[in-house]
Amino acid sequence: MEAATALDIEDGVLGAGAGYYAAIGSPEVTARVAEETVRDAPVSLSVLDSPTSGRRVAFVEIRLSPKSPVSWTREPDLGIATDGGDGGFLTQSAVPDAAPDDTEVVEAFIAAFFPDPDDVSTWHECLERSSGDRVDGVLFSTGWGDGYYPTYLGEDAAGDVVSVVSFGGVVPWNLSGLPGAPPPADEVGP
Numbered sequence: 001m002e003a004a005t006a007l008d009i010e011d012g013v014l015g016a017g018a019g020y021y022a023a024i025g026s027p028e029v030t031a032r033v034a035e036e037t038v039r040d041a042p043v044s045l046s047v048l049d050s051p052t053s054g055r056r057v058a059f060v061e062i063r064l065s066p067k068s069p070v071s072w073t074r075e076p077d078l079g080i081a082t083d084g085g086d087g088g089f090l091t092q093s094a095v096p097d098a099a100p101d102d103t104e105v106v107e108a109f110i111a112a113f114f115p116d117p118d119d120v121s122t123w124h125e126c127l128e129r130s131s132g133d134r135v136d137g138v139l140f141s142t143g144w145g146d147g148y149y150p151t152y153l154g155e156d157a158a159g160d161v162v163s164v165v166s167f168g169g170v171v172p173w174n175l176s177g178l179p180g181a182p183p184p185a186d187e188v189g190p
Helices: 017-024 102-113
Strands: 001-009 013-018 028-031 038-050 053-061 071-074 080-082 086-090 125-131 134-141 147-149 151-155 162-165
Touching: 001 053, 001 134, 013 017, 017 086, 017 102, 017 134, 053 134, 080 086, 086 162
Parallel strands: 013 080
Antiparallel strands: 001 038, 013 028, 013 086, 038 053, 053 162, 071 151, 080 147, 086 134, 125 134, 151 162
């Protein structure tokens, strides 16, 4: 896993969405993942570096607690559907008070994701989204691109959610190194 950033998840509510919605701070879906605010939740990515397909995001994990998950459950309210090959997780502070000029925001997002306009095959796998001086979201390329990417909640032995993972479908879950009993094989591979 590669460390990306850390998020403050206000009131335990996390948002998710395709890259456009994440970039403008308007999550398509939200879910309560903790009973209270989680400070400095580490965000990390597992990235497959393929000689033929480039760098592909296999997993994005947000750790809510240092405790280890013992089981994983699919959270449909945080799944990411995209036709742009990107997605993101957002905190409540990412949501602007007024609708932004999305043209300007999206152009900046695309320029940051694809720093070389002459070569769209080179991109950044992960970007921080900030409002002022704090990171309030993480935007990332999704697995193989367009499609639906499920999100799983990892629960500890007491049943508390300790981890949130977006599954990119690039490699089977059993190669992730994530602790606990994996989700069903028909959802995440053998």
